[in-house]
Amino acid sequence: MAVNVAIVGATGAVGEEFIRILESRKFPVKELRLLASKRSAGKKMRFCGVEYTVQELTRHSFQGIKIALFSAGSSISKEYVPYAIESGAVCVDNSSAFRMDDDVPLVVPEVNPQDIAKHHGVIANPNCSTIQMVVALKPIHDVAKIKRIVVSTYQSVSGAGLKAVDELQRETASILAGKNDFQRKLFPHQIAFNVLPQIPQSNAFLQNGYTSEELKMVNETKKIMGDHSIRITATTVRVPVLRCHSESVNIETEKKITVAEVRKLLAKSPGVTLMDDPANQVYPLAPFAAGKDDVFVGRIREDESIDKGINLWIVSDNLRKGAALNAIQIAEKLL
Numbered sequence: 001m002a003v004n005v006a007i008v009g010a011t012g013a014v015g016e017e018f019i020r021i022l023e024s025r026k027f028p029v030k031e032l033r034l035l036a037s038k039r040s041a042g043k044k045m046r047f048c049g050v051e052y053t054v055q056e057l058t059r060h061s062f063q064g065i066k067i068a069l070f071s072a073g074s075s076i077s078k079e080y081v082p083y084a085i086e087s088g089a090v091c092v093d094n095s096s097a098f099r100m101d102d103d104v105p106l107v108v109p110e111v112n113p114q115d116i117a118k119h120h121g122v123i124a125n126p127n128c129s130t131i132q133m134v135v136a137l138k139p140i141h142d143v144a145k146i147k148r149i150v151v152s153t154y155q156s157v158s159g160a161g162l163k164a165v166d167e168l169q170r171e172t173a174s175i176l177a178g179k180n181d182f183q184r185k186l187f188p189h190q191i192a193f194n195v196l197p198q199i200p201q202s203n204a205f206l207q208n209g210y211t212s213e214e215l216k217m218v219n220e221t222k223k224i225m226g227d228h229s230i231r232i233t234a235t236t237v238r239v240p241v242l243r244c245h246s247e248s249v250n251i252e253t254e255k256k257i258t259v260a261e262v263r264k265l266l267a268k269s270p271g272v273t274l275m276d277d278p279a280n281q282v283y284p285l286a287p288f289a290a291g292k293d294d295v296f297v298g299r300i301r302e303d304e305s306i307d308k309g310i311n312l313w314i315v316s317d318n319l320r321k322g323a324a325l326n327a328i329q330i331a332e333k334l335l
């Protein structure tokens with residue numbers, strides 16, 4: 001049965017992807033309501049060959065809406081999710097606003113679909129870096145029990161929104177043109193031809209020296225996997241890539257698992273594509289994964305510094321599986 005769907009943050013990097021994926025997956029949309037700030041009200045966007053006009057988000061925006069997909073930042077979610085629930089909508093929220101609330105399910109459909117049913121009007125979509133990691137690690141955890149994870153990320157600029165994509169492109173062009181007067185608006189340092197160990201770029205470091213993105217990976221992973229005994233440490237890094245996050249992941253398991261066993265397991269895991277043929281230089285790469293749905297895994301090898309350790313290289317499209325696709329898969333399960 002077709003339902004009325006609202007997208008909050010429709011004009012953003014994630015919002016645009018929501019529209020594309022609703023269309024390509026033939027999500028049963030009766031009425032689509034595109035919502036953004038006053039700045040974008042009146043803008044035209046296309047869905048299934050029909051032109052839609054973006055409306056300004058207000059507390060009255062959710063009348064008749066069954067599914068509300070939120071992707072306009074955590075303060076907007078905190079303010080407007082309650083109005084959407086009051087109007088009778090179920091919200092899938094892409095922000096960090098409610099992820100760690102005890103009564104809010106935090107869901108990756110390949111990992112913990114059973115948690116969806118526990119919702120009270122809002123289901124949280126995890127952080128992009130968390131999602132791709134748990135899709136790849138859950139099958140291994142089920143078989144060998146992961147004791148510890150050490151992850152370093154290589155995150156694309158689209159994870160910081162459309163303005164960040166624009167800044168990387170313009171700064172790159174400016175440097176290539178030999179100019180040195182580029183005015184940065186978003187990143188605290190040059191992002192073109194550089195690597196920044198600070199995500200998000202706008203937030204101060206926490207007292208323990210970590211960033212909030214790093215803590216998200218630690219806390220969200222435990223909640224989604226339903227195992228608070230896993231020890232996790234993360235370093236999250238922005239790289240001058242437009243789309244897709246890459247991750248170097250080291251795991252230590254309780255039970256010995258061989259490289260061959262990991263390959264066999266991941267080859268049949270839902271949402272995972274194994275790309276691991278080192279002899280032919282085959283491993284996952286961001287431009288290849290861009291626009292695709294799966295989480296790609298390669299460079300699987302034993303960590304020879306410990307008894308039971310494995311290294312993996314995990315790449316996925318941060319705007320798709322890392323955001324809009326995962327949220328729409330949750331909405332599909334809701335229906």
Ligand code: NAP
Pocket residue numbers: 008009010011012013014015035036037038039040041057070071072073074076094095096125126127128129158159160161162163318322323
């Ligand atoms: P973006 O490209 O900067 O887009 C932001 C969107 O939010 C735009 O549609 C913008 O509308 C809208 N917005 C901003 N202020 C608003 C307001 N006061 N009222 C209504 N709408 C407003 O950012 P993005 O990359 O799409 O990310 C958006 C949010 O999604 C992030 O802040 C984050 O919470 C979440 N996110 C989650 C993941 C994940 O891993 N799950 C990944 C990326 C992002 P205008 O066009 O009117 O400015």
Ligand code: 3JM
Pocket residue numbers: 072073074075094095096097126127128159160200216
């Ligand atoms: C990804 O509210 C904000 O400032 C948005 C920050 C943000 C988030 C977040 O905290 O919701 C930008 C990009 C995320 C996320 O997925 O956690």
